[in-house]
Amino acid sequence: MSRPQLPALPTIELPAFLEPLKLKKFPLRTFPATYEPPRPTKPTLQVFGPGWEGKQASFDVDCLSMQVYLKFCGVDFDVVHSNEPYSSPKVKLPYLVVPPDHCLYGEQIHHWLQKNEKNKRLEKEAEDIESKAFVTMIEKKLGAALLFTLWLEPLNASELTSTKYFGHVSSPIDKLLAYRKKEEVVQSLLIDRDVLIREEIYQSAADALSALSVKLGANDYFFGSDYPTYLDAVAFAYFHVILAIPQITDSNADKEAKRHATELRNLVLNHSNLVKYTKKMYSTWLK
């Protein structure tokens, strides 16, 4: 049922003698602005940074994977170490600011790349779908292990991770935020499992790493592609972040705790092709 068309509202024309009431002539004079906000001239990626080694790479996997993926796609962009998730529309880093001041996050960045025909995907449809499955596997299995290593291995959490993520906030708020973040991580890990068992989490990470190692083989990129894709970006980001975490050298620390702190790193080091791949990618794309 269509609604009856309503008649248009009448527009009231002001009589000519009342026209001055609109004050169209005012203001009489416009002076220059008191402040000109800076405008980015090219896209900027807002990330956590600077990284562990080299100032360029972010220490956060999500930021690093997007950072390196944009490089794969040939986007000319700046990296800004904002370290402040609250600045993002989704309260999460990274996000991409496209001139003049449009903010893109998550899937929006992929859409933007696609629209500009810059995205890199595998040519074969089946492989592309399979690569997405690998991305999910990395995010699930390796992601859980990385979160565990960063926030729940006491040595890493207190000595390294908290400082990296909240070091720019003044004390004692940084401690409080780190504590909150840790609680958040525990909650997010408990979504998929009933109890947190260190061995179980690292075991599934080891399985994922073996699968990735086999998949990569001796190729330059996953699936034997000639160019890197989003899977390479994600895989590299995880490997790099895991390998780049500094080792605790404090001799007073408990030996057992020290071993746990480097357990995930050792799992990656077991696969020489993955280590070689990470080093090569780093020197090609981030130096």
Add this chain to the structure above:
Amino acid sequence: MEDDKERASASAPPPPSYEEAAFRMFGLLNATASQPGHVHSLRVLGTERTRDSFLKLATSNTFTGMTIADIINDVQHTADRLQRLDIFDSVNVILDTSRDPFAAKDAFDVIFSVKEKSRFFLKTGTEIGNGEGNMNGSVVIRNVFGGAEMLETSASFGTRNSSAFQFSLSRPVNASPDARIDVNAHSVVRNNMMFSSHEELVRGIGARFKGLSNWGFHEISYDLSWRTIDRIAENGSLSIRNQAGHSLKSSISHSFVRDRRDDMLLPTKGYYLRFTQELAGVGKIGDTKYLKHEVEASIARQHGGGEILRDENGLAKAIAPGIVLSLNVRGGLLATLNDKEANISDKFMLGGPLSIRGFRTCGVGPRDKKDSLGGDAYWATGVSLITPLPKLADKPLRGHAFVNAGSLIPWKTGTSTSDTIKALTASPSVAVGFGIIYRHSVARLELNFCIPLTVARGDMFKRGFQLGLGLNFM
């Protein structure tokens, strides 16, 4: 005639009228004022919770008088102090020659008979302040420890401050009603979506001293607060995004107010002065370091007026208000003491019906898209000519014509004076207009027709009608 005389002589003399009694009383007082006397004992009756030591302190200067006049003045003064402590409903004074058989000849006993106010006090209400309305509730416990301490817990929900919780415990200093110290804790969510696309959450603790000096009212306070700027609007500007996050401020501030106006909302004469200084970064705590000064002065002059207005029956109904010229000047400077830019929550904002009319709230000064960013230095001034309206001179209604001007700029510590002056005068925002003022008992309401004359590019001005509601107008 005969009857009258008889009656008068038969009965007792008629009781004196009030005037007569007062006259006699004054005569008596005058005659005895200079006679020696001293206070022999002082008693306070009717207290249950108030501590003896506190009362001793509060009434201590009653004993200094050497003459009857001194004693009467001292007693009156003490009664006034007790009343102003806000813990007694009523304070009655009884002054008598001492009953103590061992007392000296010219000794007096003083008895204060008081009634304590109820201890718990619940209040709910709606309030209208400077451009903001809110509803609030509070619980007050008076005289908590028997020393006129006040424990106040309040919550409010409003338009600008989405929610605010406050807790404070205060006590008088030296049992004086004019000086209080308090400790407080607060948590406020400020909604700045309208003009700056963000919300601000402030949590803090502080201590405050409020007191009077010979020059005026002082407030010295320390505050430690954790501010979070978050919930940036989807279309918020990049400048606001860069402000997001946490900051910690540890600051001491002093503010001084000297108010000699005859009315706060619509003064006809007198002047008002306010100085505020704030030093942030005290004790090397926090990441916010700055020195902030703000000055406000206003003066009002009345011309004509003062005649008594009578209604048609010839009864006085009001005093003619005359024509009032009022001038208001404000200025502020924020100097950061580290290389960081000041936080938006510490910066000055300018514009709106209460400051520069003809511009939107926070519509003057640095801006990115539609978000006002605030500035580090400003000046603003306003001249108003306030006149009574014909036939409505006895109502709290006035007409006025005004000129408002001001400028708000970003400023970096170390900028030379000449550059600062140049920047402050380069882009003045000026508006003129006229309107009607209604002085309500709690706030002032204005409806103005505004014409912006000059603006800085980016200013959010408003041609035509503008409504203003608040306490502190320029």
